[in-house]
Amino acid sequence: MPTDAVNVSNLTKIFRGHIGRAPFVAVKDLSLTVKEGEVYGLIGPNGSGKSTTMKVVLGLLAPTQGATSIFGCDSREVESRQAVGFLPENPYFYKHLTGEETLQFYGRLCGLKGAALKDRTREMLVLTDLENAANRRVAGYSKGMLQRLGLAQALIHDPRLVVLDEPTAGVDPAGSRKIRDLILSFKERGLTVLVTSHLLEQMQEVCDRVGIMAHGVMVREGRLDELIAVENQTELVLENATPAMLEKLRALVAQEGASISHIGQPRTTLERLFLEATEEKPAADKKSA
Amino acid sequence: MINSAQPSPRGNGLSRIWTLASATLTQLLRMKVLAFIGVFCVIAVAFGFAFPVQNAEQQLNLLKGGSFGALQLFSMVIAIVSTAILLPRDLEDRTLYTILSKPVPRHQYLLGKYLGVMTLIGIGLALMDGIFSGILYLRENMVFASEMASLKANRMDGPEEVAALEALVQTHGLTWSVHAGVLAVFLKAAVIAAMALMISCFSSSTLYTIVISFFLVIIGHGQELAREFFFQPHLSVTGQKIAALVLSILVPDLGMFDITDNIIAGQSVPIEALGWILGTAAMYVSAYLVVAHLLFVEKEL
Ligand SMILES: Nc1ncnc2c1ncn2[C@@H]1O[C@H](COP(=O)(O)OP(=O)(O)O)[C@@H](O)[C@H]1O
Ligand SMILES: [Mg+2]
Numbered sequence: 063m064p065t066d067a068v069n070v071s072n073l074t075k076i077f078r079g080h081i082g083r084a085p086f087v088a089v090k091d092l093s094l095t096v097k098e099g100e101v102y103g104l105i106g107p108n109g110s111g112k113s114t115t116m117k118v119v120l121g122l123l124a125p126t127q128g129a130t131s132i133f134g135c136d137s138r139e140v141e142s143r144q145a146v147g148f149l150p151e152n153p154y155f156y157k158h159l160t161g162e163e164t165l166q167f168y169g170r171l172c173g174l175k176g177a178a179l180k181d182r183t184r185e186m187l188v189l190t191d192l193e194n195a196a197n198r199r200v201a202g203y204s205k206g207m208l209q210r211l212g213l214a215q216a217l218i219h220d221p222r223l224v225v226l227d228e229p230t231a232g233v234d235p236a237g238s239r240k241i242r243d244l245i246l247s248f249k250e251r252g253l254t255v256l257v258t259s260h261l262l263e264q265m266q267e268v269c270d271r272v273g274i275m276a277h278g279v280m281v282r283e284g285r286l287d288e289l290i291a292v293e294n295q296t297e298l299v300l301e302n303a304t305p306a307m308l309e310k311l312r313a314l315v316a317q318e319g320a321s322i323s324h325i326g327q328p329r330t331t332l333e334r335l336f337l338e339a340t341e342e343k344p345a346a347d348k349k350s351a
Numbered sequence: 352m353i354n355s356a357q358p359s360p361r362g363n364g365l366s367r368i369w370t371l372a373s374a375t376l377t378q379l380l381r382m383k384v385l386a387f388i389g390v391f392c393v394i395a396v397a398f399g400f401a402f403p404v405q406n407a408e409q410q411l412n413l414l415k416g417g418s419f420g421a422l423q424l425f426s427m428v429i430a431i432v433s434t435a436i437l438l439p440r441d442l443e444d445r446t447l448y449t450i451l452s453k454p455v456p457r458h459q460y461l462l463g464k465y466l467g468v469m470t471l472i473g474i475g476l477a478l479m480d481g482i483f484s485g486i487l488y489l490r491e492n493m494v495f496a497s498e499m500a501s502l503k504a505n506r507m508d509g510p511e512e513v514a515a516l517e518a519l520v521q522t523h524g525l526t527w528s529v530h531a532g533v534l535a536v537f538l539k540a541a542v543i544a545a546m547a548l549m550i551s552c553f554s555s556s557t558l559y560t561i562v563i564s565f566f567l568v569i570i571g572h573g574q575e576l577a578r579e580f581f582f583q584p585h586l587s588v589t590g591q592k593i594a595a596l597v598l599s600i601l602v603p604d605l606g607m608f609d610i611t612d613n614i615i616a617g618q619s620v621p622i623e624a625l626g627w628i629l630g631t632a633a634m635y636v637s638a639y640l641v642v643a644h645l646l647f648v649e650k651e652l
Contacts, residue, residue: 077651120452122652140456148452154444156374158381170370171453173363215449225452 065134067254068096072128106275147216157201172219186214206237371463411523426540434547435560491524538632539608545639552646571605
């Protein structure tokens with residue numbers, strides 16, 4: 063049996079309260095596994111303990127109870143971080159460095175040097191579409207660029223697992239879609255992804271499995287298609303249907319003992335509409351990037 | 352407890368520490384910390400030339416006194432303030448998360464930060480030592496020339512008088528002890544920075560770290576006084592020793608780094624004294640860094 067990419071077993075995290083404040087249970091008896099090669103989405107309202115769980119997985123916080131591991135290596139071991147890249151919520155970097163210097167800094171921390179470091183840095187800049195901004199100071203980066211630099215930084219040492227905390231938070235729809243596409247490309251390359259977001263629609267597009275957290279507990283978990291399928295319904299979208307034909311269909315449905323629960327025109331999503339409208343001038347997209 | 356003492360399989364620790372240190376150094380340099388060196392030049396020149404003083408000895412000692420004062424101030428303020436801003440800033444920007452989520456053991460992160468601050472102070476002091484030495488050397492020659500002129504005018508320029516003047520100017524002018532004094536200032540700053548780093552590992556804000564550090568620095572300088580005025584009159588001999596020991600464990604005995612007064616007075620620094628200072632500094636620095644590490648490993652990020 064292959065080892066799981068991430069294993070969280072019976073994790074409880076209690077923050078000791080400051081003087082005069084009660085301790086706070088952020089995560090309670092949480093268990094989850096992320097299998098190698100899948101995209102796992104952790105969703106839940108703000109304050110439900112998603113970030114806390116990720117920080118424990120990365121060894122940034124110590125578990126109060128339970129344990130977490132990455133590819134079988136306990137999160138408390140420094141080695142466990144060799145195989146993982148992390149994009150924290152709202153990342154920020156040393157503002158006096160350029161994008162390229164930032165990536166080199168993180169590459170060196172992972173033990174890369176010389177030509178390998180240079181090549182890898184270039185590769186990541188290309189991947190995240192930051193080549194044009196490579197020599198600019200991070201201080202002048204937009205939110206979307208910071209987020210993509212964060213992704214590049216997470217991937218610099220070619221990890222097998224990436225952990226992304228709200229990768230699209232605060233990014234405009236075009237930038238957000240770029241990030242979504244990147245996540246999909248990770249999946250194609252066989253990377254394992256653990257991602258949180260409160261943008262459910264996007265999660266729906268990228269995740270194989272999701273877990274829903276509330277108040278520090280896992281409330282639902284499973285394969286996305288199974289979780290959201292409405293089993294006794296079938297969707298049918300027609301083009302150029304005449305009213306007469308619809309009448310015939312209605313009659314047929316009634317005759318077969320089924321029922322129609324909804325007839326209407328399919329709506330485009332607001333996101334798609336926004337993208338189509340702003341796509342018309344591709345130059346504008348480039349600038350906002 | 353988070354176990355971070357293990358060596359990582361890829362890359363070696365030293366180059367990682369240096370990566371962190373040089374990032375810290377550039378971060379601090381961008382804050383224009385070394386602008387103080389310009390201020391230092393003004394102070395040194397002012398103390399060297401602006402005050403009319405009668406004799407050669409006073410003239411040179413005034414220059415040394417003013418310059419050493421400025422060196423002390425620079426190194427202590429930088430040691431406390433720049434150390435105090437580092438951790439909170441990384442935590443606020445979440446750069447700490449991206450750094451520590453790489454295979455970077457926490458002690459290497461701390462050492463990198465510390466080394467960055469010490470490199471900055473080292474560069475600053477080295478530059479100021481150079482400027483200071485230059486001005487002192489210049490002033491020494493000027494003083495010698497003017498004193499010679501007045502000896503000549505008074506027809507007192509016999510070989511004995513000239514030799515005496517030469518000796519006087521030499522002891523009070525630029526000697527190796529001046530550099531040893533700068534080294535002592537550096538070592539004191541090293542102890543203070545390590546202490547500030549330890550405090551910032553548990554403190555909740557930059558201001559708190561700065562205030563506590565300055566407070567401890569003041570107590571650290573007053574240990575001699577504490578021994579003299581509180582322990583001696585009230586305690587037995589063993590009691591005095593224990594009290595002094597406890598105090599010097601809790602707060603660094605910074606008074607022992609103050610050899611600059613002797614240097615200003617023109618005395619030379621014996622090599623044993625320097626060795627003793629070096630050893631004490633090493634002991635304090637390693638103790639503070641070990642405690643800092645223990646606190647940092649337990650820190651909730
Ligand atoms: N360092 C901390 N100290 C005390 N409470 C914390 C700390 N970090 C997070 N929390 C609390 O834990 C809860 C969960 O936070 P978090 O994991 O960030 O939620 P999410 O990422 O799901 O929005 C929040 O109520 C938050 O206030
Ligand atoms: Mg969060």
